[in-house]
Amino acid sequence: MITWEDPKDPLREAGFEIGDMILAISGQPIDSMESFVDLVSLLKPKDNIAILALDHRTGNTGTVQVVVR
Numbered sequence: 666m667i668t669w670e671d672p673k674d675p676l677r678e679a680g681f682e683i684g685d686m687i688l689a690i691s692g693q694p695i696d697s698m699e700s701f702v703d704l705v706s707l708l709k710p711k712d713n714i715a716i717l718a719l720d721h722r723t724g725n726t727g728t729v730q731v732v733v734r
Contacts, residue, residue, distance in 0.1 A: 679729050684721030691715050708733045 666686045670677050687695050691714045695701045708714065712733040719726050 675731070675734060679716075679731060681718065682721065686719040686721070687716055688719055688726065689715075689717040710734060 667676065667681055667683050670681070670683060687701065689695055690701075690704045693700075693704055695704070710733055714731055714733060716729045716731060717726060718729065
């Protein structure tokens with residue numbers, strides 16, 4: 666779950682808000698903070714990834730394509 670964000674944070678620019686949940690990165694499920702950190706640590710600049718997320722306001726899920734900076 667996203668619990669904090671900087672106003673200039675790329676996640677915010679992509680439309681994520683506090684309370685949204687990242688469910689998977691490029692098809693790899695996120696089931697703990699450890700799995701999130703492990704997956705993020707493998708990312709390299711210019712990697713094109715898909716983030717599956719749950720919108721806390723609507724309960725809808727969706728995928729966002731992003732390029733790692």
